[in-house]
Amino acid sequence: MCEEDIHVEIARDVDNEWWVGERLIAINSKQTYKKKFFCLMHEVGHYILHQKIEFKMRFPEDCAGAKGHKKTKRFVVDRLREEVLAWEEGLTYAESLGIEIDMDSYNRQRTKALYKYIEWASDR
Numbered sequence: 001m002c003e004e005d006i007h008v009e010i011a012r013d014v015d016n017e018w019w020v021g022e023r024l025i026a027i028n029s030k031q032t033y034k035k036k037f038f039c040l041m042h043e044v045g046h047y048i049l050h051q052k053i054e055f056k057m058r059f060p061e062d063c064a065g066a067k068g069h070k071k072t073k074r075f076v077v078d079r080l081r082e083e084v085l086a087w088e089e090g091l092t093y094a095e096s097l098g099i100e101i102d103m104d105s106y107n108r109q110r111t112k113a114l115y116k117y118i119e120w121a122s123d124r
């Protein structure tokens with residue numbers, strides 16, 4: 001997967017996030033080991049999606065940068081699509097490495113995370 005370096009920062013004062021420009025995955029250290037790992041899987045999922053050659057075509061609104069972007073319908077829908085796919089890509093990648101996943105916990109964390117995005121999307 002890794003043709004170029006990406007860095008992972010685990011710290012108390014960061015949100016779980018994939019910083020595209022900085023090639024950095026930030027993981028909040030105040031979570032349990034399992035939650036940190038699932039977040040890492042999800043953020044790697046974002047990385048994999050962004051590596052794909054067709055990403056800019058499939059997610060035209062995301063390329064404008066998420067922070068401070070106007071919440072247009074197209075932007076919100078692209079954001080939701082990417083979040084869903086990042087959870088799936090991360091899981092597929094972990095499975096490809098032979099990592100055994102506690103699917104009940106994973107599904108709970110994915111649901112919680114995606115539900116926050118659904119609330120964000122419907123708050124207009």
Ligand SMILES: [Zn+2]
Nearest residue numbers: 042046083086
């Ligand atoms: Zn995400």
